[in-house]
Amino acid sequence: MSMIDEAIIKSFQSISLEEMGKVRLMNRIDTKFVTSFDKIEDFLEITSGDYMLQQIGGHSNMPYYTKYYDTADVNMFYQHQRGKKNRQKIRIRQYENSDTPPFLEIKTKNNKGRTRKKRVVMEEDTLLAQYTDFINRHSIYDPAQLFPRIENHFYRVTLVDKHLTERITIDTHIEFHNLLNDNRVSLPNIGVIEWKRDGRNCKSDLDSLLRELRIHPNGFSKYCVGMAMTDSALKQNRLKVKLRTIDRINSGF
Numbered sequence: 001m002s003m004i005d006e007a008i009i010k011s012f013q014s015i016s017l018e019e020m021g022k023v024r025l026m027n028r029i030d031t032k033f034v035t036s037f038d039k040i041e042d043f044l045e046i047t048s049g050d051y052m053l054q055q056i057g058g059h060s061n062m063p064y065y066t067k068y069y070d071t072a073d074v075n076m077f078y079q080h081q082r083g084k085k086n087r088q089k090i091r092i093r094q095y096e097n098s099d100t101p102p103f104l105e106i107k108t109k110n111n112k113g114r115t116r117k118k119r120v121v122m123e124e125d126t127l128l129a130q131y132t133d134f135i136n137r138h139s140i141y142d143p144a145q146l147f148p149r150i151e152n153h154f155y156r157v158t159l160v161d162k163h164l165t166e167r168i169t170i171d172t173h174i175e176f177h178n179l180l181n182d183n184r185v186s187l188p189n190i191g192v193i194e195w196k197r198d199g200r201n202c203k204s205d206l207d208s209l210l211r212e213l214r215i216h217p218n219g220f221s222k223y224c225v226g227m228a229m230t231d232s233a234l235k236q237n238r239l240k241v242k243l244r245t246i247d248r249i250n251s252g253f
Contacts, residue, residue: 002037002188004157004172008044009060012053015160017098020054022164030115033193033210034218036249040170040191042213047159050205051168054158056098061155063096064171067179068223069128069146074234076141077149080224081238085111088139089223090146092122096153104131106138150226151177166197166204176226183230189250192220218245 035043053060069090070076079087087109094102105119118138120131128135132143153175159168171192176185193215195206210216219242228236228243236243 003155004044004061005041008041008048009053009157011045011048012051012060012159014055014060015052017054017056020158020160020167029197031195031217032220033195033215034220034246034249035191035193035213035215036252037172037189037191039213039215040172040193043193043209043215044157044170046209046212047168051159051161054160056095059097061157062098064154064156065094065096065151066222067092067151068149068226070149070223071141071145072147074149074227077224077227077234080221081236083238085109088141089221090135090139090141091223092128093119104128104134106135108138148179150179150223150230152222152226154222161204166195166206168206169194169196171222174222176222176230178227178230181231185226185229187246187250189252190246192222218242220246 056062069092076087076089080089089107091105091107092102093105101124102122103119104122105117108116108118110116118134120134122131128143128146135141135143135146153173154171155173157170159170160166171194172190174187174190174192178184193210197204224239225243225246228234228239229246
């Protein structure tokens with residue numbers, strides 16, 4: 001597996017997880033970009049002078065694990081595919097190379113395009129049923145009707161601008177495992193850039209840098225893409241163009 005060149009990683013000024021706490025952006029505007037692994041390295045090379053790179057325990061390219069929950073009729077999947085403006089995702093996320101415990105997270109996207117995330121620290125090996133109060137408080141879903149659907153693994157580097165107003169996450173080596181049918185899919189040549197900021201009027205040169213590399217906005221939900229790629233029985237007409245683009249990039253064309 002080809003990882004991001006260590007020389008590129010070392011060219012960044014580092015920022016600690018504690019310092020990153022100043023730019024958590026739990027209520028934010030998100031824009032995603034899908035591109036190839038090669039362009040991810042090009043992007044990192046031209047941003048190293050303007051952004052800092054998060055470092056945790058001496059590591060910067062961090063492995064992540066996520067488990068997503070949904071209803072029996074996969075309501076969250078279909079709400080997202082239909083483009084519903086007010087929608088949610090419920091997941092457990094683990095930062096695998098750190099001593100940080102897993103989090104139960106509820107992400108809500110409203111009709112103004114803002115994403116709000118609520119999360120609670122979980123004890124190891126605890127069940128979702130032990131967090132019904134948290135889910136009832138922040139979610140529209142009945143905790144008793146939620147089931148694990150899919151899990152993924154990926155590597156992430158996190159950048160923050162030197163004014164601490166925006167954050168960029170870059171995910172590579174994404175792997176999906178469908179927990180119902182045991183299907184697995186790997187995307188070794190895909191990179192997903194997510195630009196997170198407080199508002200659309202935040203001054204940044206990022207737009208022009210991405211255009212220079214011919215990297216354009218293209219939504220990418222790991223949950224929806226993973227579900228569609230591992231379960232052909234799901235209705236996914238609205239994802240077909242996106243899935244063809246992902247397949248083309250992942251195949252190197």
